[in-house]
Every structure is written in structure tokens, then in C-alpha cells.
Amino acid sequence: MRFIWTFIWSLFLSGVLSYILTSMGGTSFNLMHTLVLAVILSIAVFVLSEGVLKGDNKA
Template identity: 50%
Template sequence: MRYIVTIIWSCLIGGVVSYVLSSMGSEPFSLEGTVALTAVFFIAIAVLGDGILKNDNSHS
């Protein structure tokens, strides 16, 4: 379930960031760029959430 929510939020944030950056650069909106940015966001969040930032409660 958390991966589904992560994909949804990655799509929303990736779309907004891609739209803002393309309009700031006076370029047309590119759906391919948005999908690529969404994939990068999803992979980064999955790696950070499951690997690097994992809570370790074994010291309690």
C-alpha cells in the first residue's frame, strides 16, 4: 500500500515540478520528462525509506 501512495505522490510532485520548470524555461510541457522525473522521485523515496532512513528500534 505504501508503494501505491508513493507512486501517486511522486506523480503529483513530479508533474508540478516539471510544469513549473518547463514554464520557467519557456519550453513546452513534456509528458516524457514528467514520467522520468516521477521515476527518479519514486526510486529515491523507496531507497531512502526502506534502506537509509529505516528506524532501528532494537536499542530500546
């Protein structure tokens, strides 16, 4: 379930970011670029959450 919510949030955030940047640049909004950005963002979050940011609780 956490993977689904991660992808939904990354899709939402990349859509907002893509819309703002294309609006500022004066170009047209492209949904395919938004989906690619969402997939890249999701993969980055999955890698960070599963490997890099896992804390070792050695006491």
C-alpha cells in the same frame, strides 16, 4: 498500498515541478520527462524508506 500512493504523489509532484520549470524556461511541457522524474523520485523514496532511514531501536 504504500508503494502505489508513493508513486501517485511523486507523479503529482514531479508534474507540478516540471510544469513550473518548463513554464519559467519558456519551453513546451513534456510528459515523458515528467514520468521519468516521477520514477526517479519514487525509487529514491523507496530506497530511503526501506534502507537508509530505518531506525534501529536499540535500548
